[in-house]
Amino acid sequence: MQNKGPFFLKILENIEISDKIYKMVLEGGSIAHNSSPGQFVSVKCADLTLRRPLSIAGVTENTFDLIYKIKGTGTEYLAALKPGDTADVIGPLGNGFSIENKNYLLIGCGVGIAPIIFMGNILEQKKIPYKSIGCFKSKYKTDNEYTYCITEDGSSGLKGRLNDHFEYILSQAKPDIICICGPNPAMQYVTEIALKKNIDIEVALEGDMACGTGVCMGCAIKIKKGDKLESAKICKDGPVFKGEEIIWG
Ligand SMILES: Cc1cc2nc3c(=O)[nH]c(=O)nc-3n(C[C@H](O)[C@H](O)[C@H](O)COP(=O)(O)OP(=O)(O)OC[C@H]3O[C@@H](n4cnc5c(N)ncnc54)[C@H](O)[C@@H]3O)c2cc1C
């Protein structure tokens, strides 16, 4: 069975790329080799009992990236770490987006961009066609390029929010499948349109978690499987689910 750690990994970079949003690069061949887009790691933050889940935002031969927003104690702790410090990490955890030879539209809103950047890299490597949308409050200082960048303040690309531009972009991109990660209202909006238009859609949920490994039921949700309701764990059965399975709260 694959060793998921805990691994004690050297931080190579930890920089602020937008207001309270950081990119961390960690050394970690095992996680880099075994992850697929949509999967996450679980990071110990000082003496907090619960590890914090963060999506893998990209890999190289021996490193992987995280993109995270300061929300509370755990992410504040992470933001204060310096290159050369060590992070205690378990992963990769959960499932990822399906990768097939289809025409993809990738959508990341805010820090939901993390798994979307990784997915774009993998589709590029596999020469699978895709277009991408990055939606942010304001421009991120990273070198990632999206087919369509949307910022609320107009500092990069199209000005506004996802729903101001989505239907037009959809008519241009004509995807077979959409993969999205971001706040629930954005994911619900896109899912409803995709399902109406018979476009496959996969969503990466970022709900609350406790153990992160399928043991505690702390992340249990109800999902739809045809006419039936089933229980699922975001950390183990997700975080990626098919759009039609989600019951939006
Ligand atoms: C599978 C998964 C992948 C994730 N990937 C990323 C990622 O790539 N980048 C990133 O920035 N965040 C990601 N998150 C969310 C991230 O885990 C939380 O923001 C983080 O755990 C907050 O920890 P904290 O100690 O800083 O804040 P806390 O002190 O725990 O919480 C501070 C505030 O943030 C809210 N909060 C806590 N967890 C979440 C959450 N999951 N979603 C929304 N609000 C929350 C709390 O309700 C509270 O109001 C992911 C979550 C999941 C489940």
Ligand code: FES
């Ligand atoms: S967080 Fe414990 S089962 Fe998912």
